Amino acid sequence: MLSRLFSSLLRVRVTLSYSTALFVIASLLLILGPQVQDRVVSHLSTNLENLGRGHLGTLLGSAFVTAEGYTFLLLPGLACLLALAELLWRSRRLIQAFALGHLGATLIVAAGLAAAIKLGWLPISVAHANDVGLSYGALAVLGTLTAAIPMRWRPAWVGGWVTTALVVAVAGSDFTAIGHAVALTLGILLSMRFRSDSHWTPHRLSLLAIGIGFGLLMLVGVSPHVAPIALPAGIAAALLATWARRHWVARSQSSRASLATVSA
Template sequence: MRWPAVLLRLKVTIAYSVLAATAAILVGHLGPHAQWHVLLRASTNLRNLGDGHVGTLVASAFLTDGEPNWVWLGAVALLFAVAEWISGSTRFLLAFAAGHVGATVLVAAGLFVGIHADWLEDSLAVAVDVGVSYAAAAVAGSLIRYLRGPWRVLWAGGWLALVGASAIADPSFTAFGHATALCIGLTLGGYFLHHDAKALRDRYIADAATESVHPTSAMTSL
């Protein structure tokens, strides 16, 4: 396969990786106060979402809190490349968006209830919450569609154990978000599996019906 075809097949991953790396470099060159201000404005915290700043749902996915972690960004880029390569750009984007937006909205709803019920601190409403980890969790979960038999159980169980252990070690709203995003991804993977199986079954039935209506030449010559 030629390089242009490879680049076209990974176009979403490449575009995201370039934009995320550029954002990391630019934000990294800012002073501490300016950096904090940018991250706060782009955060998907309860205050921003409540004020109608829905653009943060997009901007937050390209930023990281603190110093850029290039190992993490590289691992995410690799995960995204594998997912887009085997599932296609449309399904990859669907898993990305569903995980990032869906988990963010559910986390915000949980914070809203918790803060107004005095279960959580008011300061969480303005916490800095940026990053692509929710999307990455959902994309990882959606890959269950492309595994077979017991590997699906191992894949799902491994990721659930990982996010569960992280939640126990650091019980926070982001841990809940990662678990939620993973469940969204696993649900999407199950839907993809059902959808593809149904499409294959319908095609088999259609082919069988066509053959019964139009018998082969060997049969008609008898």
């Protein structure tokens, strides 16, 4: 019994380690008070000010704190999403996906903000805005699940998520939403290198359902007022992608049947 439990926990060891670290750090910051928390967030932020000073350690440290102190609220959904990915892809690929999303989206957003400030499109104060959290890495992991989605549902999955992320990024007023769209896209692109022969058990479907809810919370949470537009747009895109795929499959089958008839 204990050996079986230990074996199951070992399969999601990265998820457990990261979740435990987040819980411990959040608890310590809660005990130390808001002033200490603000200083820690400011020190670990991957904003242009810190990156410009060569504080590259923020690229790692920023993944272990949240600016608003929402770690306890986000942790259950995050753990389910990461656990599912670790069961599907194993620990090494989970780390690869999370790191690509967190580092890649952070650096791309930073480069975009620097260019926008230099061109006068954004005020210099943006360079000092806090940018910490786990959302970039988590959304990249969500994107990699594309490889595990059955082929007939994959266009709907990609179309729905990408549309929702883009609508929030365009209609929202937070540059974090742009980072979310970038991270999700990086994860989807990375999924092209992943292969999954695992079956969708009820347990994994439950983790997927929670992961989807967590992903939606991440996307629309930065601009809640955009949710009434972004969510219907995502659903519409998913339905359109499903219809387009079915239409394409039907035409392909019809063409093959016609060729077979002519050959006969």
